[in-house]
Amino acid sequence: MNLQARLKALTDLLRPWSELWSRSILQNWPESGAAYPESWLAYAESLDEEGERRLDAGELPGEPPRSLHSLVLELRELTALPWHEGVQPLTTADAQGLNAKKAHEIERVLSLLGPRTKTIRQAVDIGGGMGHLARLCVRTFNWTFHSIDRDAALQEKGRDWLRRARTLPRDKLWFIHASVEDGPRSEIDPLFSGEDRVSIGLHTCGSLALTQLRKSQKAGLILNFGCCYDQMDAERDYPVSRFGKAHALPLTRRALFLATRGRHHKTEAEFTLMKRVYEHRFALDLLLRRKFPALGFVRAGDAPKSLYAGSFAVYARDRLERLRLDVGMTDAELDSFEVSARPETRRIFLCHLLRDRFARPLELVILLDRALLLEELGFQVELLQVFEPRLSPRNIALIASRAD
Numbered sequence: 001m002n003l004q005a006r007l008k009a010l011t012d013l014l015r016p017w018s019e020l021w022s023r024s025i026l027q028n029w030p031e032s033g034a035a036y037p038e039s040w041l042a043y044a045e046s047l048d049e050e051g052e053r054r055l056d057a058g059e060l061p062g063e064p065p066r067s068l069h070s071l072v073l074e075l076r077e078l079t080a081l082p083w084h085e086g087v088q089p090l091t092t093a094d095a096q097g098l099n100a101k102k103a104h105e106i107e108r109v110l111s112l113l114g115p116r117t118k119t120i121r122q123a124v125d126i127g128g129g130m131g132h133l134a135r136l137c138v139r140t141f142n143w144t145f146h147s148i149d150r151d152a153a154l155q156e157k158g159r160d161w162l163r164r165a166r167t168l169p170r171d172k173l174w175f176i177h178a179s180v181e182d183g184p185r186s187e188i189d190p191l192f193s194g195e196d197r198v199s200i201g202l203h204t205c206g207s208l209a210l211t212q213l214r215k216s217q218k219a220g221l222i223l224n225f226g227c228c229y230d231q232m233d234a235e236r237d238y239p240v241s242r243f244g245k246a247h248a249l250p251l252t253r254r255a256l257f258l259a260t261r262g263r264h265h266k267t268e269a270e271f272t273l274m275k276r277v278y279e280h281r282f283a284l285d286l287l288l289r290r291k292f293p294a295l296g297f298v299r300a301g302d303a304p305k306s307l308y309a310g311s312f313a314v315y316a317r318d319r320l321e322r323l324r325l326d327v328g329m330t331d332a333e334l335d336s337f338e339v340s341a342r343p344e345t346r347r348i349f350l351c352h353l354l355r356d357r358f359a360r361p362l363e364l365v366i367l368l369d370r371a372l373l374l375e376e377l378g379f380q381v382e383l384l385q386v387f388e389p390r391l392s393p394r395n396i397a398l399i400a401s402r403a404d
Contacts, residue, residue, distance in 0.1 A: 001383065003375060004243050007368040010078045011247045013071070014361055021358040022252045025351045026285055027297045033351055039065040044350040052275070055353050057265040072357055079360045081396065084384045086111035088140070097161065098132055101391050105202065106133055108386050109223070110140055113198070116221060116401060117141060121196040124148065124188075126180050126204060126212050130158035131173060133202060135165075138172045143198075145172060146191050150179045182211050193218040195402060200224075203394060206231025210240060213370060213400075217377055221401050225386075227394040229366055230257040241376055244369035255362055262360035264389040275349065276308045280315045282345040283338040287316065291327045298323065312338035367396055374400040 014021070019035040026032075033041075043064050047055060054061045058076070060069055088110040095103050121143060128134050128147030135158075138145050149155055155175040162168060178188050192199050192215040199216035201209060205228035216222045232238060234256060239248045249255075266274065281300060288298050300319045307315045313331035316338075320327060329337070338345075364383075371381045379400035387395035 003368055003372050003381065003383075006078065007244065007365065007372065008247050010075075010361055010365055010368070011249050013074055013078065014249060014358065014365070017071075017358065018250055020355055021258055021362060022250055022255045024254045025348060025355060026282065029285070029348060033347060036351055036354060037065070037067065040068050040354055041347065041350060043068065044354060045347070049275075052350075052353060053266070053268070053271045056271060056274075056356070058357070068354075075357065075361050079364050081364075081383055081385050084108065084112050084386045084397070086114075088114065090136070094136060094139075097130070102132060104391050105387055106136055109133065109200075109202065110136060112384075112386060112397065112399070113137070113141070113223065116399065117198060119196060120198045120220060122146075122191075122194065123198045123200060124191040126199075126201045126208065128158075128175075129154050130161060131155070131175060132158075133200070134173055135162065135168055138168055143172070144174075146174045146176050148176045148178055148180055148188060148191075150177065152177050180208065180211055180215070182207075182214070189215060192216045195220040197221075198223065203227045207233060207237045209370065210237055213374060222374065222379070222399070224370075224398045224400075225394060225396065226367060226370070226398070227260070229259040229363065232256055232366075238366060239369045241369050241372035243372045243376070249362075249365060251362070251366075256366075258355065258359050259362040259366060260359075260394075261356060262363050262389075263356075263393055273305070273308065278349050278352065279338075279342075279345050280308060280312055282348045283312055283341045284316055284319055286341050286344060287327065287334075287337055288325070292325065311335050363394075363396070367398060371398055371400075374398075378402070 023032055043062070044055065047061065051061045058072070060072055087107045090103055090107055098106065120141070123137055123143045123145045125134055125145065125147045128149050129151065131147045134145040134147040137143055147158070155177060159175060162173065176188060178185070180188065191197070197219045198221040199212060199219045201212040201224040203225050204212055209224055209226040212224055213222065230253065234251050234253055238251050239245045284300055285298070288295065301322060303315060303318060307318055311331070313334040316334050317331070367383060371383055375381050379402065382399040384397050384399065385395050386397045389395055
């Protein structure tokens with residue numbers, strides 16, 4: 001893959017639509033809705049619930065406007081990445097203590113590492129927790145492995161697991177209690193350096209991914225999975241490559257949050273719940289705007305799922321009590337308001353479905369920029385899809401090895 005060409009094409013395509021993906025819809029409503037082409041909204045409003053589900057899954061049922069159709073097709077093409085298909089099955093004993101997601105990830109990471117680690121003798125893992133990946137790498141590859149985590153209690157559970165298992169040499173797996181942060185750290189920095197070392201970051205949140213990449217500039221191999229892009233510092237953490245700086249997008253905090261929202265295809269029940277959550281939240285926002293216009297946008301906070309099973313009034317009462325606001329309405333009046341607001345709340349919902357088409361492209365812009373940073377440092381870089389998105393949505397591996 002030509003990383004520079006892919007990043008330039010993607011940023012050129014995204015830049016004209018920055019008003020859609022850089023701002024929160026709800027916080028800036030109704031001005032935010034005016035940024036969407038009317039033909040797009042008319043198309044979305046023509047869809048039934050099954051059509052909405054298909055739009056949420058990235059499809060364009062029926063007859064979409066030409067501009068939307070061509071944009072989605074181009075974004076789909078530019079975000080397509082090859083898959084790593086290999087799996088190294090775990091035995092029942094190996095999988096003890098692992099949930100389905102973790103077992104799925106480790107089976108694929110072991111397979112991914114195998115052919116790329118012929119010269120690797122040592123490994124370091126950021127956020128290693130109890131050391132499940134570490135112990136299985138030691139068993140599979142006979143590496144000396146240092147697992148770093150800031151949760152001492154979790155690491156002690158890992159040590160206890162190893163003591164009881166008695167299956168690994170004690171000098172092969174070491175737990176290091178530390179936080180991995182920017183700047184010199186004499187106690188851990190040497191662990192990231194050496195051509196016989198692999199640096200692993202499985203789901204490195206926010207700027208932690210960049211910290212790993214910077215500390216691993218002298219490693220023989222780097223494996224990184226990014227996530228939680230909304231925890232990045234937009235000004236400091238993007239762009240980081242020279243090429244990326246020449247083709248930068250205005251990635252706001254809202255855009256970074258959107259980059260975390262590339263999702264698997266939802267089941268009917270999952271989609272129904274998501275829509276119900278949105279309907280209640282949007283109706284509450286419209287209610288508060290009318291009753292308390294001076295407050296502006298009010299953060300209602302996350303509500304328990306059980307609240308969405310009942311009427312809007314039940315949800316609204318709970319949120320209003322939390323906010324210490326009294327709208328002076330009966331339950332019947334609250335429910336009546338929600339019904340009257342449905343045309344507008346549906347329009348807000350449809351704007352979100354359209355805006356979500358930019359989620360995966362924004363994620364890839366961030367990852368391409370990181371890949372180009374490593375390429376500029378002399379690495380050969382791959383971007384591969386590794387995990388099944390339904391189990392692990394942030395499934396793109398950045399793999400960097402020393403150029404021969």
